[in-house]
Amino acid sequence: MKWVNHEIVTGVIVFGATGDPLAAVFSMAGAILPDKVEGRPGADYWSWRARHRGWSHWPVIYIAIYAIMQLGLLPHGADVERGISFLAIGALLHIAEDAVCGKVPFLLPWQKVGVRLFKVGSVAEYLFSMAVVILTYIIHAQSMVK
């Protein structure tokens, strides 16, 4: 999935779930984190390609970061822990979003799972992203009615 769609889909889902703009901003930063830590393809494309969607896309790392943040170990660090928690959530959503247009690691970093609903950057990807946004809006609107 393109970064712009990662940002939109992740930001909308987190804002829909929390109603907190700051949480949405942190999750949007996290939404490109797994790709950012891989670095740019650069001179050695095949070396980058081999690492692509490897460790950086292993959900267990981000679940662990999230879990550690829930322990509240940082003194007076509640805001920091909340920020890092939403970074981790953003990264997890990124991985889930990648899993619908290719394969990502799951329980083990080398064991990849996923479906290919569309090609990265295709019209279908934009339609999929729009559908998620609309669905989130509908779910959010219904939760407001109750």
Ligand SMILES: [Zn+2]
């Ligand atoms: Zn990715």
